[in-house]
Amino acid sequence: MEHLIALVTKPDNVPIVAILFLIPYFIWLSYRQARQTDKTGVPSDAALNDKVYVWPYLCRNEFICAIIVMLVLGVWSIMIDAPLEEPSDPTKTPNPSKAPWYFLALQEMLVYFDPWIAGVVLPGLIIAGLVAIPYIDINPKGKGYYTIKERPFALGVFCFGFIILWIVLMVVGTFLRGPGWNFFAPWEAWDPHLVVPLTNVNLSYLFGIRDADTANFFGFVMVAGYFAIGPLFYLWKSKSSQFLQELGLVRYIVVSFLFLTMLALPIKMILRVVLNVKYIWVSPWFNV
Amino acid sequence: MNEERKGLKEKITNSDIWRSMFRHGYEDTGRRYTLQVLQNVWLHLHPPRISRHALNFRFTWCMGGITFLMFLVTAVTGVLLMFYYRPTAEYAFHDVQYLEFDIPFGMLLRNMHRWAAHGMVISVMLHMFRVFLTGSYKKPREFNWAVGVILLLVTFFLSFTGYLLPWDQLAFWAVTVGTNMARATPVLGHEGPFAPQDITQSNDVRFALLAGTIVGPSTLLRFYILHCVAVPLLASVLMALHFWRVRKDGGISGPL
Numbered sequence: 001m002e003h004l005i006a007l008v009t010k011p012d013n014v015p016i017v018a019i020l021f022l023i024p025y026f027i028w029l030s031y032r033q034a035r036q037t038d039k040t041g042v043p044s045d046a047a048l049n050d051k052v053y054v055w056p057y058l059c060r061n062e063f064i065c066a067i068i069v070m071l072v073l074g075v076w077s078i079m080i081d082a083p084l085e086e087p088s089d090p091t092k093t094p095n096p097s098k099a100p101w102y103f104l105a106l107q108e109m110l111v112y113f114d115p116w117i118a119g120v121v122l123p124g125l126i127i128a129g130l131v132a133i134p135y136i137d138i139n140p141k142g143k144g145y146y147t148i149k150e151r152p153f154a155l156g157v158f159c160f161g162f163i164i165l166w167i168v169l170m171v172v173g174t175f176l177r178g179p180g181w182n183f184f185a186p187w188e189a190w191d192p193h194l195v196v197p198l199t200n201v202n203l204s205y206l207f208g209i210r211d212a213d214t215a216n217f218f219g220f221v222m223v224a225g226y227f228a229i230g231p232l233f234y235l236w237k238s239k240s241s242q243f244l245q246e247l248g249l250v251r252y253i254v255v256s257f258l259f260l261t262m263l264a265l266p267i268k269m270i271l272r273v274v275l276n277v278k279y280i281w282v283s284p285w286f287n288v
Numbered sequence: 289m290n291e292e293r294k295g296l297k298e299k300i301t302n303s304d305i306w307r308s309m310f311r312h313g314y315e316d317t318g319r320r321y322t323l324q325v326l327q328n329v330w331l332h333l334h335p336p337r338i339s340r341h342a343l344n345f346r347f348t349w350c351m352g353g354i355t356f357l358m359f360l361v362t363a364v365t366g367v368l369l370m371f372y373y374r375p376t377a378e379y380a381f382h383d384v385q386y387l388e389f390d391i392p393f394g395m396l397l398r399n400m401h402r403w404a405a406h407g408m409v410i411s412v413m414l415h416m417f418r419v420f421l422t423g424s425y426k427k428p429r430e431f432n433w434a435v436g437v438i439l440l441l442v443t444f445f446l447s448f449t450g451y452l453l454p455w456d457q458l459a460f461w462a463v464t465v466g467t468n469m470a471r472a473t474p475v476l477g478h479e480g481p482f483a484p485q486d487i488t489q490s491n492d493v494r495f496a497l498l499a500g501t502i503v504g505p506s507t508l509l510r511f512y513i514l515h516c517v518a519v520p521l522l523a524s525v526l527m528a529l530h531f532w533r534v535r536k537d538g539g540i541s542g543p544l
Contacts, residue, residue, distance in 0.1 A: 043543055053321040054321075054334045073407060076403050084384060084385070087456060088381070088456055089457065097462075098461075116472035130440075285482065286481035
C-alpha cells in the first residue's frame with residue numbers, strides 16, 4: 001500500500017492520475033450528449049442559426065476558463081515541486097528506466113514487438129493513420145454533434161485505439177511496470193531481484209516446426225494470410241455492399257490495412273499472455 | 289426609486305470630473321460588440337458572431353483554448369528560465385539547483401513551466417478526442433485535422449526535448465530510453481532491418497538526433513536549441529495556420 005501511495009504521489013505521475021479522472025469524465029459527458037442526440041434527433045436549422053456576439057459572450061467564457069485554469073495551475077505549482085534527481089550519470093542505469101509518461105504506451109509495445117516495429121513502424125503508422133482519418137471516413141453524418149448511432153464503426157475503432165491502446169497502456173506502463181519492466185500488481189512492492197523465467201517460444205515452434213527455413217515460410221504465410229483478410233473480405237462483399245462500392249478500392253485498402261495493423265497489437269498481446277508466443281515470423285532479416 | 293437612481297447616474301456621468309476621465313460612454317449596441325472584436329489585435333482572430341452552441345462547455349470542453357493558454361504560460365515562464373540556465377553539461381544541473389534554492393520564486397517558476405507543459409500534453413490529447421467524437425474533422429476541415437495531428441507531435445517533441453534539460457538522472461535516462469528506438473529504424477538505423485553496411489552508430493538517424501552515440505553534452509545543446517528556438521517557432525507557425533483555418537473552414541463545427 002505504501003508502495004502504491006508513493007507511486008501515485010510521485011510528482012511526475014500527477015498527470016497520469018489526473019488522466020484517470022479526466023478521461024472517464026469526458027467519456028461520460030460525451031456519451032450523455034450522444035444518447036440525447038440519438039434519441040431526439042439532430043438540432044434543427046433554426047436552432048443553428050441562433051448567433052451570439054463574440055464580445056462579450058465568447059470572450060467572457062474564455063476569460064473565466066483562463067482564470068480557472070491558471071488557478072488550478074498555480075495551486076498545482078505551489079503544492080507540488082517538479083522532480084530533480086541526482087546529477088546525470090551514464091554509468092548508473094536506474095531500474096526501471098522509463099521514457100516520459102506520454103511515451104509509455106510506445107514503451108509498453110516493446111514488450112510485444114521488436115524495436116523496429118514498436119518504436120518506429122507502429123508510431124509512424126499511428127501518425128499516418130490519424131492524418132488519413134478525414135480522407136477515409138466518407139460518412140457525411142455526425143459532423144458537429146455527438147452521436148453513436150450514426151457512426152458506430154468510426155467511433156468504436158478510434159475509442160479502442162485511444163482509450164485502450166494509448167491511455168490504458170500508458171497507465172499500465174506507469175503504475176504496473178517495475179524493475180526489469182516486469183508486471184507488478186498495484187499492491188505488490190517493486191522487487192528488483194524478481195526473476196521471471198523466459199519461456200517464450202515462436203509460433204512456428206508451437207506448430208511443431210523445428211527447421212529455420214520452414215519456420216520462415218510458415219511465418220510469412222501467417223502474416224501475409226492475416227493481411228489478406230482485408231482483400232478477401234472485399235472480394236466477398238464488394239458486389240453486395242453499397243457501402244464498399246462507395247468507399248472505393250483505394251480507400252478500402254488503406255482502411256483495412258490500418259485496421260488490421262491496429263488489431264495486430266492486441267492479438268499479439270493475447271498470444272503472448274496466453275501461449276507465451278515470442279515471434280509470429282522469424283526470418284533472417286527481421287522478426288515479427 | 290429607480291428613476292431617481294437613473295437621474296443620479298446621469299448626473300455623475302455628465303459631471304465635468306467624470307468626463308475628464310472617460311472620453312465617451314460604453315455604447316451597448318451590436319455595432320459596438322462587432323468593433324470590439326474587429327479593432328483589437330488580440331481578439332481579431334475571432335469572428336464577430338458565432339452560433340450559440342459554440343459557447344457550450346459540454347460541446348467544446350474548452351480544450352483547444354486551454355492548450356493555447358498552456359503554450360503561452362510555458363513560453364513566458366520558459367523565457368524567464370532561460371535567464372538562469374546554461375545548456376552545458378558542467379553547468380546545467382547546478383543552474384537548476386541554483387534556480388530552485390537561491391532565485392526568488394525560482395522553484396515556482398520551474399514548477400509552473402513543467403506542470404503547464406504536462407497540462408498541455410493532456411489538453412492537446414483531450415482536444416483531439418473531442419474533435420474526433422464530434423466528427424469535426426469531416427469536410428471541409430480535413431486539412432486542419434492533419435495540421436492538428438502535426439501539432440500534437442510537435443507538442444510531444446517540445447515536452448520531450450525539455451525533459452532532458454535539468455540534466456539529472458530522470459532526464460538523462462528518460463531521453464536515453466526514448467531515443468534508443470531510433471537505432472532500430474529500418475534502413476536508417478544501425479540496428480534496424482535492411483540497414484546498409486555503411487550505416488553505423490556514428491552516422492545513423494539516432495546520431496543525427498543525439499549529436500553523438502550516447503546522450504552527452506552535445507545532445508544537451510542540441511535539445512536546448514530545439515526546445516527553446518526551433519520547435520516553438522514551428523509550433524507558432526502551425527498554430528497560426530491552425531487557428532486561421534478554423535475561421536476559414538466555417539468556425540467551430542456544428543451540425544450543418
